[in-house]
Amino acid sequence: MAAVESYREIIASSAKPGYFAQAQLELAYFGLGDALRGQRHFGEAALAYEKAAGTRNVGPELKIRSLLAAGECHDMEGERELAVRDYQAAIDAGPNTSRADTARKRLRNPFRES
Numbered sequence: 286m287a288a289v290e291s292y293r294e295i296i297a298s299s300a301k302p303g304y305f306a307q308a309q310l311e312l313a314y315f316g317l318g319d320a321l322r323g324q325r326h327f328g329e330a331a332l333a334y335e336k337a338a339g340t341r342n343v344g345p346e347l348k349i350r351s352l353l354a355a356g357e358c359h360d361m362e363g364e365r366e367l368a369v370r371d372y373q374a375a376i377d378a379g380p381n382t383s384r385a386d387t388a389r390k391r392l393r394n395p396f397r398e399s
Contacts, residue, residue, distance in 0.1 A: 286324060292317035311340035315351055322358060331358035335371070338378075349379040353388050360396040368395065 356371035
């Protein structure tokens with residue numbers, strides 16, 4: 286859980302005025318999501334991915350990737366309505382991408398880790 290704590294520390298430090306010249310919080314939130322997902326804390330991971338997707342300067346690729354990952358985590362928690370919302374948002378953010386194709390598959394069949 287050291288990685289999780291490190292990401293949380295970075296995110297907390299970014300709230301301090303002038304601490305980072307140009308914080309890229311979307312990357313910190315995405316990393317936090319990955320670290321939490323790896324520890325099987327799917328609910329917290331989904332929230333971190335959603336924060337990454339909702340960050341002001343997030344690029345389209347990371348936004349789509351984050352929403353897809355959030356949906357998968359919600360599916361793992363049995364939160365199908367939240368998963369569907371994230372999958373649809375991923376499709377809306379980049380309808381002509383391979384990740385949007387994956388999101389469409391997840392709409393039809395809930396994600397299950399293999």
